[in-house]
Every structure is written in C-alpha cells, then in structure tokens.
Amino acid sequence: MGSLHVSAQRETCVTSSxxxxxxxxxxxxxxxxxxxxxxxxxxxxxxDELRRAWRGCPTRSIQVEGLTSEGSDTTP
Structure with missing residues (x-):
C-alpha cells in the first residue's frame, strides 16, 4: 500500500463535522x-477510517491521495 496524503477544500466545506x-x-x-x-x-x-470520512463528506471537500473508494488502493 502506498502512502496517504490528505488535503481539504475549505471553501466548499459546509461544516457537517x-x-x-x-x-x-x-x-x-x-x-x-x-x-x-x-x-x-x-x-x-x-x-479504513479515512476512507469512510472521505466517502462521507457531503461536499467532497476532502481529497486523499493514495486511496480509492472501491477498496483497492492506488493513487487516483
């Protein structure tokens, strides 16, 4: 598995928490x-927890390099 890198678009965040x-x-x-x-x-x-947070973001404001939604991890 590759390394993970997390970023977020604050401008599109709707504060769902x-x-x-x-x-x-x-x-x-x-x-x-x-x-x-x-x-x-x-x-x-x-x-796995990061995948759930990424998928659960209602505005898709979270980006994760090194993770796919299907479960077989590659860099998108």
Whole structure:
C-alpha cells in the first residue's frame, strides 16, 4: 500500500463535522466550523477510517491521495 496524503477544500466545506467525528486525529474545525487538516500524512492504520470520512463528506471537500473508494488502493 502506498502512502496517504490528505488535503481539504475549505471553501466548499459546509461544516457537517462528519470528518471530525470520524477522525479527530486527522481533522478539526476552525472558528467558522470549516474543515482543518491536522495530519496531512496519517498512518496507514487509519486507512479504513479515512476512507469512510472521505466517502462521507457531503461536499467532497476532502481529497486523499493514495486511496480509492472501491477498496483497492492506488493513487487516483
């Protein structure tokens, strides 16, 4: 499995907080409630949880290099 790299589009975030609830060690929110990436290179052990957070983002504001939605991981 390859390494993971997480980024987020704060401009499209609608403050649903789902990513924060799923992975508080990777995501947080600023004073406006928009997503903040705390760890842009999380450990591989968080891969499944990161996939759920990525899929669950209602605005697709989270991007993850090294992860696919199908479960066979490659860089998109």
């Amino acid at each position: 789902l990513c924060v609830y799923r992975l508080p060690q990777v995501f947080d929110q600023d004073e406006e409630g928009r997503v903040v990436v705390l760890d842009d290179s999380p450990p591989d052990s968080l891969r």
